[in-house]
Amino acid sequence: xxxxPHISAEQFDIRDFMRLEAFPHFLCPGCGHGxxxxxxxxxxxxxxxxxxxxxxxxxxxxSGRLGAYIDANTFHVTHGRPLAFATGLALAxxxxxxxxxxxxxxxxxxxxxxxxxxxxxxxxxxxxxxxxEVYGMTGGQVSPTTSATRYTTTTPGGNHxxxxxxxxxxxxxxxxxxxxxVTMQVPTLKDLVSEALLHDGFSFVEIISDCTEIFGRKxxxxxxxxxxxxxxxxxxxxxxxxxxxxxxxPNPLPTGVLARANRPEYRANLVPAKQKxxxxx
Amino acid sequence: MDARANRNVTNVLIVGVGGQGVxxxxxxxxxxxxxxxxxxxxxxxxxxxxxxGAVFGHVRYGDVVHSPTIPAGEADILVSLEWAxxxxxxxxxxxDTGIFISDTHKIVPPFACRNRRRGQxxxxxxxxxxxxxxxxxxxxxLDAAGIATRLGNERAANTVLLGLMSTALxxxxxxxxxxxxxxxxxxxxxxxxxxxxxGREWVKTASVPEAPVVADPMPDPGPEFRxxxxxxxxxxxxxxxxxxxxxxxxxxxxxxxVVVIPRPDDCTGCRICEWLCPDFAIKLHTVAVVQPHTDEIxxxx
Numbered sequence: 001x002x003x004x005p006h007i008s009a010e011q012f013d014i015r016d017f018m019r020l021e022a023f024p025h026f027l028c029p030g031c032g033h034g035x036x037x038x039x040x041x042x043x044x045x046x047x048x049x050x051x052x053x054x055x056x057x058x059x060x061x062x063s064g065r066l067g068a069y070i071d072a073n074t075f076h077v078t079h080g081r082p083l084a085f086a087t088g089l090a091l092a093x094x095x096x097x098x099x100x101x102x103x104x105x106x107x108x109x110x111x112x113x114x115x116x117x118x119x120x121x122x123x124x125x126x127x128x129x130x131x132x133e134v135y136g137m138t139g140g141q142v143s144p145t146t147s148a149t150r151y152t153t154t155t156p157g158g159n160h161x162x163x164x165x166x167x168x169x170x171x172x173x174x175x176x177x178x179x180x181x182v183t184m185q186v187p188t189l190k191d192l193v194s195e196a197l198l199h200d201g202f203s204f205v206e207i208i209s210d211c212t213e214i215f216g217r218k219x220x221x222x223x224x225x226x227x228x229x230x231x232x233x234x235x236x237x238x239x240x241x242x243x244x245x246x247x248x249x250p251n252p253l254p255t256g257v258l259a260r261a262n263r264p265e266y267r268a269n270l271v272p273a274k275q276k277x278x279x280x281x
Numbered sequence: 282m283d284a285r286a287n288r289n290v291t292n293v294l295i296v297g298v299g300g301q302g303v304x305x306x307x308x309x310x311x312x313x314x315x316x317x318x319x320x321x322x323x324x325x326x327x328x329x330x331x332x333x334g335a336v337f338g339h340v341r342y343g344d345v346v347h348s349p350t351i352p353a354g355e356a357d358i359l360v361s362l363e364w365a366x367x368x369x370x371x372x373x374x375x376x377d378t379g380i381f382i383s384d385t386h387k388i389v390p391p392f393a394c395r396n397r398r399r400g401q402x403x404x405x406x407x408x409x410x411x412x413x414x415x416x417x418x419x420x421x422x423l424d425a426a427g428i429a430t431r432l433g434n435e436r437a438a439n440t441v442l443l444g445l446m447s448t449a450l451x452x453x454x455x456x457x458x459x460x461x462x463x464x465x466x467x468x469x470x471x472x473x474x475x476x477x478x479x480g481r482e483w484v485k486t487a488s489v490p491e492a493p494v495v496a497d498p499m500p501d502p503g504p505e506f507r508x509x510x511x512x513x514x515x516x517x518x519x520x521x522x523x524x525x526x527x528x529x530x531x532x533x534x535x536x537x538x539v540v541v542i543p544r545p546d547d548c549t550g551c552r553i554c555e556w557l558c559p560d561f562a563i564k565l566h567t568v569a570v571v572q573p574h575t576d577e578i579x580x581x582x
Binding site: 009010013014015018023024025027028029030031032033034035038184186187212223224225228 | 516518519520525526552557564566
């Protein structure tokens, strides 16, 4: 971290890094994705990462639209495939900071295959998964992270499927940095994203976001202020650590840095000739 | 001094905040009295204290003790491990013969800092020790935490006060030390012994400190700042998060469901609204207040 926190809080103005002609953005009132975007931009600012050295790859969904507002090199790619695109980008341009902004449906359902293999390959990039428990943009269908008994347009009688714990999945698949935070804790989230950005290898951060207009309304979870407070109440700064006997999805959910492994980054496994062929650094 | 007035029961009230060792002091005293052959009743409230909440312990001993709690205004000794807690319990002390023993160490609770603006003094007991000691029959105020810190561990402050209290009760020094050494963990026996003896010694050179000692004095506020909230009405979608989360409640939505700041002077610059605004419609600027230069003032005159 190059800038003292209290100075960076004063100096950081997210508007310096946004495509202002696109504002106000298209997200619904009270959507947590905006806070997550602020945390990302703040972390980049604190680490003095220039927008020219940043490549943001986004998939489809509400989270996918965030890339359109960042004044950097941004790619809006096919549904579920941002990690696949980003893998190629990170290998070809190791000088860039590659950030993938994806969401529960994009990353875990449609792109679940890409997620586990990105974790396994350990390519140097940062994956931010904005988990709002629902397919918001397409009308509120059930997603792999929708909590049990919640109503969505495709589960009118309440969801009965178990919930995916994306952090456990990423850790088991080999991601060398795994973290989780709620959007409400913006400064903490900023620090977590900052660590993920500096990590050499595949870093996966689950950001628990709120979908007030579609998910919250259908389930009578209150307005956005109530939703972010209840999300905070349902989490606890903790780590799975060596706890063997954790339930499939613990409650309260642990947050913070959940796993960190010292694994060689993808390029380190390549023979030098192959590294040269790939170019870059 | 002798607190054992011509009555059968001696009442000692020990107060403080969570984590200071109030219960340790009351248990040591109760054990000692038991060993000396008295009928002892000890009761305490510490459940909701955690760290920083109020804790108190009643110890009553004598030939026969019936009730475990001390009647109001009949405490013979009030031992306070924290300055403001001592103030709070003063009315429990016997007004004619009571002995007041207090640490001048301050632990300022978060609720005393309701006003979070720069340079504000927390709302806390403003009486000096001299003023308080004038009001009680017999009083001692000392910087026990400072003494304990000098001995090597601030947490032994309770034992310093125990040492001072022991001079008022007249049991032999060896009996006190035996109980303390049995009670405390083996690794802290030495410091507790030293702290106890230091407290006993202190009474001989007793002097009233000028003012309560603040554990964490408020940092120098530095240059004066003004908080200016920049709101971009066109970007605000009226989600109400900032209005609900503002700790000072100085924001509200207007008729167009756009956030406005009707009470700008209440803003303390905590930045919660800026951070939580999903639409980036709020930016807080802290602007240094420029003091007019002396020459300019003179020119105006």
